[in-house]
Amino acid sequence: MIGATHYVALSLILLCIGVVGLMVRRNFITVLMSLELMFNAVNVNLIAFSFRLGDLAGQVLAMFVITIAAAEAAIGLGLIIALVRLKDTVALEEADEMGG
Amino acid sequence: MDFLVANFGAILFYVVATITVAAAVGVVTLRNPVHAAVSLLLTFLMVAVLFVMSHAEFLAAVQVLVYAGGIMVLYLFVIMLARIKDLGPGKVFLSGLAPLAVLAGVVLGCLIAIGILLGSMAAGDGGAAAMTAVDGEAIGNTEAVGWLLYLKYLVPFEVVSVVLLVAMIGAIVFGRRDAALAGAGEEVEP
Amino acid sequence: MKFYDLIWLIPILPLLGAICNGFVSNRLGLKKSVTHGVALLGSGLAWLLGWAAIVQWILDLGIHHTHVVRLYSWIQGGSLRILDGSLAEVDIAASFQLDAVSALMVFFVTFVGFLIHVYSIGYMHDESDRAYARYFSFLNLFMFSMLVLVLGSNLAVLFVGWEGVGLCSYLLIGFYFEKDWCAAAGMKAFIVNRIGDWGFLLAIFATFMVFGTLEFTEFFPAAAAHPEHFASAATLIGLLLFVGAIGKSAQIPLYVWLPDAMAGPTPVSALIHAATMVTAGVYMVVRCNVIYRLSPTAMLVVAIVGGLTAIFAATIGLVQNDIKKVLAYSTVSQLGYMFLGAGVGAFVAAIFHVLTHAYFKACLFLGSGSVIHACGGEQDIRKMGGLKKHMPTTYWTFLVATLAISGIPIFAGFFSKDEILFKAFEAGASDLNRFGSAYYVLWILGMVGAVLTAFYMFRLVFMTFHGEFRGGEEAAHHLHESPWTMTMPLVVLGVLSIFGGLVGVPGKLFHHPEWNLVERFLEPILLPIGHAAEGGHDVSHHAVSFGLEWGLVVLSVAVASFGIWLAYRFYMGTEALVRPQRLAEHFPLAYKLLLNKYWMDEIYGATVISGTVKGSRLLWEFDARVVDGAVNGTALTTVGSSFISGIFDLRVVDGAVNLIATCYDVASRWFRKLQVGFAQGYAMVMVFGAAILLAVYYLFKLN
Numbered sequence: 001m002i003g004a005t006h007y008v009a010l011s012l013i014l015l016c017i018g019v020v021g022l023m024v025r026r027n028f029i030t031v032l033m034s035l036e037l038m039f040n041a042v043n044v045n046l047i048a049f050s051f052r053l054g055d056l057a058g059q060v061l062a063m064f065v066i067t068i069a070a071a072e073a074a075i076g077l078g079l080i081i082a083l084v085r086l087k088d089t090v091a092l093e094e095a096d097e098m099g100g
Numbered sequence: 101m102d103f104l105v106a107n108f109g110a111i112l113f114y115v116v117a118t119i120t121v122a123a124a125v126g127v128v129t130l131r132n133p134v135h136a137a138v139s140l141l142l143t144f145l146m147v148a149v150l151f152v153m154s155h156a157e158f159l160a161a162v163q164v165l166v167y168a169g170g171i172m173v174l175y176l177f178v179i180m181l182a183r184i185k186d187l188g189p190g191k192v193f194l195s196g197l198a199p200l201a202v203l204a205g206v207v208l209g210c211l212i213a214i215g216i217l218l219g220s221m222a223a224g225d226g227g228a229a230a231m232t233a234v235d236g237e238a239i240g241n242t243e244a245v246g247w248l249l250y251l252k253y254l255v256p257f258e259v260v261s262v263v264l265l266v267a268m269i270g271a272i273v274f275g276r277r278d279a280a281l282a283g284a285g286e287e288v289e290p
Numbered sequence: 291m292k293f294y295d296l297i298w299l300i301p302i303l304p305l306l307g308a309i310c311n312g313f314v315s316n317r318l319g320l321k322k323s324v325t326h327g328v329a330l331l332g333s334g335l336a337w338l339l340g341w342a343a344i345v346q347w348i349l350d351l352g353i354h355h356t357h358v359v360r361l362y363s364w365i366q367g368g369s370l371r372i373l374d375g376s377l378a379e380v381d382i383a384a385s386f387q388l389d390a391v392s393a394l395m396v397f398f399v400t401f402v403g404f405l406i407h408v409y410s411i412g413y414m415h416d417e418s419d420r421a422y423a424r425y426f427s428f429l430n431l432f433m434f435s436m437l438v439l440v441l442g443s444n445l446a447v448l449f450v451g452w453e454g455v456g457l458c459s460y461l462l463i464g465f466y467f468e469k470d471w472c473a474a475a476g477m478k479a480f481i482v483n484r485i486g487d488w489g490f491l492l493a494i495f496a497t498f499m500v501f502g503t504l505e506f507t508e509f510f511p512a513a514a515a516h517p518e519h520f521a522s523a524a525t526l527i528g529l530l531l532f533v534g535a536i537g538k539s540a541q542i543p544l545y546v547w548l549p550d551a552m553a554g555p556t557p558v559s560a561l562i563h564a565a566t567m568v569t570a571g572v573y574m575v576v577r578c579n580v581i582y583r584l585s586p587t588a589m590l591v592v593a594i595v596g597g598l599t600a601i602f603a604a605t606i607g608l609v610q611n612d613i614k615k616v617l618a619y620s621t622v623s624q625l626g627y628m629f630l631g632a633g634v635g636a637f638v639a640a641i642f643h644v645l646t647h648a649y650f651k652a653c654l655f656l657g658s659g660s661v662i663h664a665c666g667g668e669q670d671i672r673k674m675g676g677l678k679k680h681m682p683t684t685y686w687t688f689l690v691a692t693l694a695i696s697g698i699p700i701f702a703g704f705f706s707k708d709e710i711l712f713k714a715f716e717a718g719a720s721d722l723n724r725f726g727s728a729y730y731v732l733w734i735l736g737m738v739g740a741v742l743t744a745f746y747m748f749r750l751v752f753m754t755f756h757g758e759f760r761g762g763e764e765a766a767h768h769l770h771e772s773p774w775t776m777t778m779p780l781v782v783l784g785v786l787s788i789f790g791g792l793v794g795v796p797g798k799l800f801h802h803p804e805w806n807l808v809e810r811f812l813e814p815i816l817l818p819i820g821h822a823a824e825g826g827h828d829v830s831h832h833a834v835s836f837g838l839e840w841g842l843v844v845l846s847v848a849v850a851s852f853g854i855w856l857a858y859r860f861y862m863g864t865e866a867l868v869r870p871q872r873l874a875e876h877f878p879l880a881y882k883l884l885l886n887k888y889w890m891d892e893i894y895g896a897t898v899i900s901g902t903v904k905g906s907r908l909l910w911e912f913d914a915r916v917v918d919g920a921v922n923g924t925a926l927t928t929v930g931s932s933f934i935s936g937i938f939d940l941r942v943v944d945g946a947v948n949l950i951a952t953c954y955d956v957a958s959r960w961f962r963k964l965q966v967g968f969a970q971g972y973a974m975v976m977v978f979g980a981a982i983l984l985a986v987y988y989l990f991k992l993n
Contacts, residue, residue, distance in 0.1 A: 078274025
């Protein structure tokens with residue numbers, strides 16, 4: 001039957017996609033979205049185990065993850081606003097002021 | 101028909117999973133950010149379904165409310181209000197980095213897979229009843245989560261609240277229109 | 291407390307005077323009367339104490355008793371192994387002794403010294419106060435040294451006095467040190483003396499090695515008891531001691547300092563170079579007569595050197611024109627006679643001649659000082675003459691002293707010189723120690739020397755006091771007799787020159803040997819050697835008959851008279867100075883040789899002195915080139931090696947440090963590429979890192 005393994009595998013796939021997207025996309029917005037994707041993958045993982053082990057703590061933790069993800073999204077979008085104001089573009093490669 | 105009924109859970113799962121993965125791929129690959137946002141929304145919804153399937157009803161509701169209702173809206177608003185220009189006819193992905201990134205992702209995935217395979221997990225939904233009960237009393241998932249959240253995990257709860265507060269302040273600070281953000285001499289956008 | 295227990299005080303009194311004058315009067319520039327008062331007190335008290343001690347000693351203890359006063363232990367070394375294998379303790383005491391010969395020396399040294407102090411008051415009147423004080427300080431210091439010399443009871447204390455008189459001689463000869471030639475003369479005296487002192491020191495060491503002690507009262511009896519045992523040692527010691535005497539008493543070859551020493555003030559010449567210092571050598575030989583009597587060789591050497599010096603110096607004195615130089619060569623000659631006497635075994639006669647020589651030579655020198663003073667500093671006798679009328683006292687005392695030195699009977703010098711010559715003849719006749727013929731030759735030399743002595747001394751008298759004054763109008767006005775401070779000592783010494791010799795009348799000529807007081811007085815110092823039956827007389831008295839003895843006396847008088855007559859012929863009367871001039875023209879070479887003192891100084895300068903200078907220059911070169919070269923070479927090596935080390939430091943060490951810095955530079959440049967500022971790059975790296983971590987974790991897990 002469908003067990004925790006399937007959920008975990010799904011979570012893994014989502015994670016990998018999100019990681020790749022994070023590294024690859026030029027558009028900053030899309031990068032942040034990939035990040036959201038990764039958060040979701042984690043949540044799926046947590047819920048799967050919570051269900052399998054019969055422990056509600058997993059759900060609580062997933063709750064926290066969602067909250068934090070929301071906070072992070074807010075900040076990240078604030079960053080985008082700032083970046084747009086500064087560079088007038090959302091291409092991430094343009095933001096290399098800190099580079100040597 | 102019997103097959104469908106008998107294996108409804110499995111079929112549902114596979115369908116939902118497929119859509120989720122497809123949407124995720126869409127997020128990563130679509131050029132237009134709005135399209136990517138919609139794709140992401142779809143992903144969120146599918147994940148909520150998965151939550152329900154795992155007897156985490158409350159969380160599914162939260163997922164839809166917060167993610168789909170809050171975060172996606174936020175994304176779309178920002179895309180709209182900040183007048184994000186399209187990246188133009190340039191590439192979607194970074195040229196040099198793409199293969200390497202894919203490799204990294206694949207490698208990471210494989211490694212984690214190894215870990216999963218090395219471990220042992222049995223099938224079954226052993227905790228269905230547990231999802232809805234606290235102290236042996238069946239009270240429903242939401243109440244159960246609430247009991248846990250406000251009693252056992254009160255401190256993390258409060259901390260997360262503070263984090264939200266900080267994030268809010270941070271977002272306000274970032275969003276301010278003043279010369280310090282925009283740089284000296286640059287015109288401030290209204 | 292008896293006076294003879296205070297004999298140590300006799301030298302100390304003049305020492306105190308010297309210190310007082312040297313450090314107080316000299317520095318403060320006190321009046322002359324204070325200075326000479328202190329000096330007279332020092333030497334006068336020494337004289338009185340000395341005479342008192344002698345008298346008391348004779349009366350209480352007798353002349354046979356050697357009274358030793360030991361003050362304290364001066365040098366204490368450990369034990370040394372001496373020649374015969376036993377261990378001898380080095381314990382030299384500061385002690386003085388009073389016996390016959392030291393008493394005799396003290397007798398005339400203190401008295402004549404005092405007289406010369408008095409004389410100096412008048413002579414040095416014109417000096418500045420400070421120079422005056424300096425002079426008297428040195429003079430007192432000299433008295434101190436001389437008295438230490440004669441009163442010392444061991445060779446070490448004697449040597450202290452020996453060195454002391456040498457020092458004072460230098461100080462006083464170079465008194466007018468502003469004049470270069472005076473300072474040079476002082477140095478010459480000191481250096482030549484030093485050569486003699488070297489021999490003396492070796493003799494002291496040899497004495498200690500042989501006998502284990504330096505005390506006279508210890509090693510003389512020891513030597514006398516075993517003559518055969520110590521014979522060879524005695525030869526060595528005797529010869530070494532004589533080297534010291536040659537230097538101090540101006541014998542050949544170390545006499546050259548004495549004529550130059552006339553650069554000092556005349557009283558200094560009188561005291562030091564006539565009466566006292568130069569006779570120290572004779573005193574030392576007579577004191578050590580035991581040693582010499584053990585060694586015929588040493589005695590012969592002493593006699594030969596003395597005899598040769600006597601005649602050699604006399605020949606030079608014949609033609610000298612400086613009044614003091616004549617007297618200086620005369621002193622050398624007379625000293626030669628004294629050593630001749632010692633060498634033939636006539637120790638008593640030698641000391642007797644010292645005594646009489648002190649009287650007449652001091653008188654002669656002081657007289658010459660008076661003459662020089664009158665002539666305003668002129669010393670050339672060719673510029674003198676006819677001084678008899680102007681300075682009668684000086685003339686008569688000078689004449690008396692000249693008669694004494696010439697050996698005219700009754701006058702002092704006759705008895706002593708005649709005794710020496712007789713003993714020389716006797717040594718020849720009795721074939722003393724198998725060297726008879728040598729002693730005969732020496733007697734002949736002595737006789738010839740007597741002729742020459744009489745001649746040149748009377749030449750001096752005639753040229754200075756008789757005839758017409760040749761010094762010019764200017765000087766003629768200044769001719770005057772000297773003050774009483776100068777003439778009084780002259781008179782005293784003149785009287786002594788007449789009667790002083792009577793203490794040594796050869797009584798045996800009149801069958802009364804007891805009349806010879808000097809011989810009886812000095813008998814105790816001639817210790818009996820071995821098992822000789824006769825005490826102290828080694829020379830057989832039976833070699834020369836009574837008649838021959840009288841004949842020799844007459845002969846010596848005749849010889850002296852011949853010399854005087856010759857001088858009269860040459861230098862008196864109408865044809866004065868013509869005859870000698872003709873003689874000089876006949877024998878120009880001989881005249882030149884004598885006038886230039888056989889060019890001895892020049893020979894020394896060309897050989898010894900230039901050799902020494904060349905040798906020291908060679909050593910200096912060695913030091914400068916080799917030694918300093920080695921030192922400089924080491925320095926250069928250090929510089930070179932430090933240069934190399936510096937290069938090494940610069941290249942290698944700094945290079946290594948720079949290399950590290952360059953590595954950092956390169957590495958940082960490479961690492962900088964990581965920080966592109968491109969966030970997604972960081973993300974990728976993080977992913978890779980996570981992958982690696984997992985891989986590592988699995989590897990560990992699997993193991």
